[in-house]
Amino acid sequence: LAKTTQPISMDSYEGQEVNITCSHNNIATNDYITWYQQFPSQGPRFIIQGYKTKVTNEVASLFIPADRKSSTLSLPRVSLSDTAVYYCPGGGNNRLAFGKGNQVVVIP
């Protein structure tokens, strides 16, 4: 399984926008890019998915450049409840490679 690469941890203040970038160096043509959120002692949950350009839902926005070698998850105006680990597994067979994710800590 080809793993994606993410930074490990980041802190942010409440109300700020948080951007997390993930590298997808081995993404295949047909693969979607999916992001998950995990709270302590719970399983990850799906938050957003995209193929190219920009996708937005009630939780986040996902930006994917034309070459699709990376993606950026944007969390607008974070609150304390957004403190979690965020994962960006690849698509296809790589959808199973979650890795260590990115710990986001929101500070009051």
Added chain:
Amino acid sequence: KAGVTQTPRYLIKTRGQQVTLSCSPISGHRSVSWYQQTPGQGLQFLFEYFSETQRNKGNFPGRFSGRQFSNSRSEMNVSTLELGDSALYLCASTGGWGGTEAFFGQGTRLTVV
């Protein structure tokens, strides 16, 4: 629609014992994957089953095994438990081969003493 159910939620075992964990996927989902999560290690992929066949396997020793039944329920077994096997074990189901959204259960917290 019921979510992914994992049983038991908590388990304490002694070194050398074996353990079996169960995962019931969302109705209609045929793919089940298993993960081990320990502090600082993220989600480490164990294996994936689809229609009773193991389709992918992670880099774990042979003490870790699994199977899937005709109703898509899956079990994983760990034999000769070691202290380092203490972890949260998560399973996820997806709607089909290559399905892009995985639905996770709450996990089984295994403690080996």
